[in-house]
Amino acid sequence: xxxxxxxxxxxxxxxxxxxxxxxxxxxxxxxxxxxxxxxxxxxxxxxxxxxxxxxxxxxxxxxxxxxxxxxxxxxxxxxxxxxxxxxxxxxxxxxxxxxx
Numbered sequence: 001x002x003x004x005x006x007x008x009x010x011x012x013x014x015x016x017x018x019x020x021x022x023x024x025x026x027x028x029x030x031x032x033x034x035x036x037x038x039x040x041x042x043x044x045x046x047x048x049x050x051x052x053x054x055x056x057x058x059x060x061x062x063x064x065x066x067x068x069x070x071x072x073x074x075x076x077x078x079x080x081x082x083x084x085x086x087x088x089x090x091x092x093x094x095x096x097x098x099x100x
Contacts, residue, residue: 064096
């Protein structure tokens with residue numbers, strides 16, 4: 001059971017079951033407010049879990065990435081445009097890595 005094809009087959013079966021079982025087991029609309037709330041936030045959490053480590057590791061210094069993340073979050077919270085947020089984060093990283 002150490003061949004690569006067996007690992008691929010197991011991954012394919014698990015992926016298939018994860019996607020098909022909810023479709024076959026849950027036929028009615030989900031009315032539970034807690035489950036609906038959980039399912040509503042799953043895409044945002046997944047995106048955050050994939051993006052935040054990449055932001056912190058993309059720079060030479062973790063501190064530069066962390067400060068750029070904080071600046072980006074603050075500007076986005078204030079409703080600034082995506083262009084302004086990304087340029088501000090790039091400037092923060094450039095200045096911090098210039099001096100660190």
